[in-house]
Amino acid sequence: MKVAGVSIDSSVLGISVAEKRFGFIKPVTSEEIRLPLSENERATTIKEIFAGLKEKYGTNSIVIGLNFNIFSHNIFEMPLVSKADMKNALLYELEKYLPLPPEEYLYGFFIVEKDNVLHKAKVSVLSVRKERLNGILKALKESGLSLSGVRCSLIEAINEFAQSEKVRDCLFVYATDDTYQIAGFKERIPVMLKAVPKTKDLKSELTKLSGDFAGLIYMAGDYDHDLLYKIDARTFPFSVSNAVALSVLRKPSFNLDFTPQELISEKKDYYPYAIGLMATFAVVLMFFTSIYSYYKDYYALHDVEKRIDEIKGRTSGLFETKKKMETIYEKRRFLHDFQFGKNQNIRVITELSSILPKDTWLISMSVDDKGKVEIEGLSKRASSIIEPLNKSNFFTKVEFISPIVSQDGQERFSIRMEIAE
Numbered sequence: 001m002k003v004a005g006v007s008i009d010s011s012v013l014g015i016s017v018a019e020k021r022f023g024f025i026k027p028v029t030s031e032e033i034r035l036p037l038s039e040n041e042r043a044t045t046i047k048e049i050f051a052g053l054k055e056k057y058g059t060n061s062i063v064i065g066l067n068f069n070i071f072s073h074n075i076f077e078m079p080l081v082s083k084a085d086m087k088n089a090l091l092y093e094l095e096k097y098l099p100l101p102p103e104e105y106l107y108g109f110f111i112v113e114k115d116n117v118l119h120k121a122k123v124s125v126l127s128v129r130k131e132r133l134n135g136i137l138k139a140l141k142e143s144g145l146s147l148s149g150v151r152c153s154l155i156e157a158i159n160e161f162a163q164s165e166k167v168r169d170c171l172f173v174y175a176t177d178d179t180y181q182i183a184g185f186k187e188r189i190p191v192m193l194k195a196v197p198k199t200k201d202l203k204s205e206l207t208k209l210s211g212d213f214a215g216l217i218y219m220a221g222d223y224d225h226d227l228l229y230k231i232d233a234r235t236f237p238f239s240v241s242n243a244v245a246l247s248v249l250r251k252p253s254f255n256l257d258f259t260p261q262e263l264i265s266e267k268k269d270y271y272p273y274a275i276g277l278m279a280t281f282a283v284v285l286m287f288f289t290s291i292y293s294y295y296k297d298y299y300a301l302h303d304v305e306k307r308i309d310e311i312k313g314r315t316s317g318l319f320e321t322k323k324k325m326e327t328i329y330e331k332r333r334f335l336h337d338f339q340f341g342k343n344q345n346i347r348v349i350t351e352l353s354s355i356l357p358k359d360t361w362l363i364s365m366s367v368d369d370k371g372k373v374e375i376e377g378l379s380k381r382a383s384s385i386i387e388p389l390n391k392s393n394f395f396t397k398v399e400f401i402s403p404i405v406s407q408d409g410q411e412r413f414s415i416r417m418e419i420a421e
Contacts, residue, residue, distance in 0.1 A: 002028070004053050004145075005245025007065035007153045008136070009176045011035050012222075013049060014065075014241035017057045020249045029057065030239050043135050050143035061148045064136060065244035066258070068154035068181050071126045072098065072105075073193050075112070079361055079378050079410050080119040089361045089377070090125060095353050098127065101346060105129055106150070108256030112191045119408035124193065126152055128258055137263075148248045150258040154181045156243040157220065158190050159252040161236055171206060171213050173233070174240070175221035180205070184213040190254070203231050348373055348419070351395070355388040371419035374401065382413035389417060396420045 001021075007014040013035055017028040033049065035042050054060060076093050078086055090109060094102045107127035114121050133150065140147055157174045161183075172183045172190075180202050184192035192213070196205050206217060217233040221240070228235065246252075344367055352362065352375070360379040367373050373395070379385060382404045389398040398417040405412045 002059040003148060003245050003248055004057055004059045004062045005065060005241045006062060007241040007244050009067050011177045016239050016242035016245050017059055018242060018245040018249060025249050027242060030242060047139040050139045050145060053145060060146055062145045063149040063151060063244050063248055065151045065153040065156055065240060066128065067176065068152055069179060069195055070132055071128045071152055074125045076123050076125060078121050078123050080114060080121045080408060085363045088363050092362045094127060095349055106258040106260060108258055110254045112189050126256060130260065147259060147263050151244050151247050152256060153240050153244060155254055155256050156247050157240050158183050159254055160238050160243040162188060162253045167216065169213060170215040171209060171217045173219050175223035177222055184209060202227065206231055351392060355392050357384055360385060373419060374416050376414045378410040378412055380410065382411040385413065394420055
């Protein structure tokens with residue numbers, strides 16, 4: 001398997017090609033290309049680079065690494081639940097902090113701290129607007145390459161650093177062409193991420209952080225070598241585009257993939273194909289055993305079908321008129337249903353975000369076309385949820401639909417209600 005890792009900064013595009021054979025990973029080639037400042041010229045250049053990747057490097061697969069500067073970064077305190085439940089709950093938490101609905105973003109997360117006594121966890125969440133990828137994905141589609149992943153370049157730099165250096169507590173600085181991107185490690189976990197413009201004094205910024213992060217300072221990327229002595233840092237030489245390529249060839253420590261769901265290729269399960277093949281053989285066998293009776297009745301059936309075709313020919317006009325009327329009624333019903341139910345989910349999420357207690361987390365929500373709402377989640381005191389829901393002018397007929405279950409210091413609840421007319 002040969003993969004091209006492409007890291008895109010504000011003015012530099014890095015390419016690294018790596019190949020995995022028989023479990024061994026081998027770097028093939030690397031290069032850096034300066035990007036024009038003009039947005040139109042930049043888009044054209046990226047398109048040309050993608051178009052030449054297959055011919056130049058003999059690879060059909062590409063991983064994109066995006067600059068940390070275009071991501072939003074938040075740290076949330078969440079109940080210690082399964083990753084699937086946590087991912088669902090984060091969607092509702094992001095509603096409070098992002099300027100646009102969470103559906104407009106791609107997001108990934110990793111746990112930075114666990115408290116098994118209080119059953120809580122601190123979660124680091126990165127999110128990026130989907131429209132940021134439109135130009136890149138368009139160029140990728142026109143080039144004929146297949147997308148193997150969309151990554152954050154800083155996270156892949158952290159993965160490379162975490163696998164190479166056995167340091168528990170330290171500061172890691174990755175310098176791009178216009179920013180210093182800083183990760184603070186505690187117990188080998190990046191508990192802090194921060195971007196500092198190169199126009200600021202890096203030494204003073206690191207001095208502010210030194211109280212929270214003891215240990216050595218490591219420097220990587222595009223930096224002035226005089227800066228190493230000024231901040232007393234060690235070098236960590238690596239290629240970020242190579243780290244991006246390796247993200248799909250080996251298991252990363254912090255696996256954040258921002259590939260749009262519609263572009264994720266499903267793994268093929270060949271078991272149904274085998275069952276289908278066996279079923280086909282069975283059908284063929286049954287066909288040959290009954291072929292004699294088939295030919296016996298063939299001519300009689302042919303006469304019947306001919307008669308049916310004659311009747312259809314005489315009544316085709318009525319069928320066509322009926323079909324057109326059914327299509328018109330179906331479109332009218334669709335438009336009516338759409339007008340009644342539009343934006344219903346967003347309005348429900350917005351109302352719940354404003355009235356639910358702060359120690360309450362939603363895991364799932366459903367709204368049907370009749371305005372019935374069911375929610376499930378966790379809270380320190382589930383009984384305290386009913387009162388604000390009853391007081392809301394948005395909901396009526398609020399009730400629990402299953403017993404409250406205590407789970408690791410939290411109460412799990414299921415509530416049903418209706419949207420007020």
